[in-house]
Amino acid sequence: MIYRSLFPRDIFAELDRLQREMAQAFDLSPSIRGFGRGGYPALNVGGTQQSVEIYAFAPGLDPAKIDVNIDRGVLTIEGERDSGLPPTDEKTAVHINERFAGRFRRVVSLPDDVDPNACDATYRDGVLHLSIKRRESALPRRIEVK
């Protein structure tokens, strides 16, 4: 443990450890694929009686390059985001680099009653909004008693 003795009070390592412990304590453990909360894009999912609504917070993308697929009830949102950082040279310095860059893929399993052919996708202010209609046969209806 040369490292320990060289830097006996490494504040950053301590903070890292603290953060991990907090995450455990609040049960925010990430999945094995590394994407817990805070993955890119962040997803909000909700539904109405007529549709399932999915909001993907995916800023800075070219809408033509977002790949949305529905296959056997599984929705996949895929794409790639450029870092936008300039090539590093002597005159530029990157002070903070927190924004996501690279390929991303998020998967949502949809309820059984949605109609994959009736999916409407819009991209506005960096939010991808998918609205997937539920099947007619699955909509609640009133049955008349004769």
Add this chain to the structure above:
Amino acid sequence: MTNHVTKTEAARRDAVLPPVDVIEDATGITLYADLPGVSKEALNLRVEGDTLTIEGELSLATPEGLQASHAEVSVPRYRRVFTLSKELDPDKIAAEMNHGVLKLRIPKAEHAQPRKVQIRVG
């Protein structure tokens, strides 16, 4: 007085910390911030003294009767505060929004620009 109270209350409201990139070159600083769902009108940029505040309200087109089942973004607001250093010129900040990404260009003041000093040999 009332105004003061509402101001502090506003500051206390929960907000998401947006991820940023900050790049410095010879003539200034470029800042990118991810603010998905914030339109140009809902963005609030302020410089008070040497404090730069980026704030934005998130608005989504939600259909009536929507019930959330899973939410990773649960607060409809972004806020991040930076302290500017002296050589930056807060009057010349340029901002643009593109697909939910804010780009800020903060140039360095005239006197802080790099210049080549000629050395005379005599």
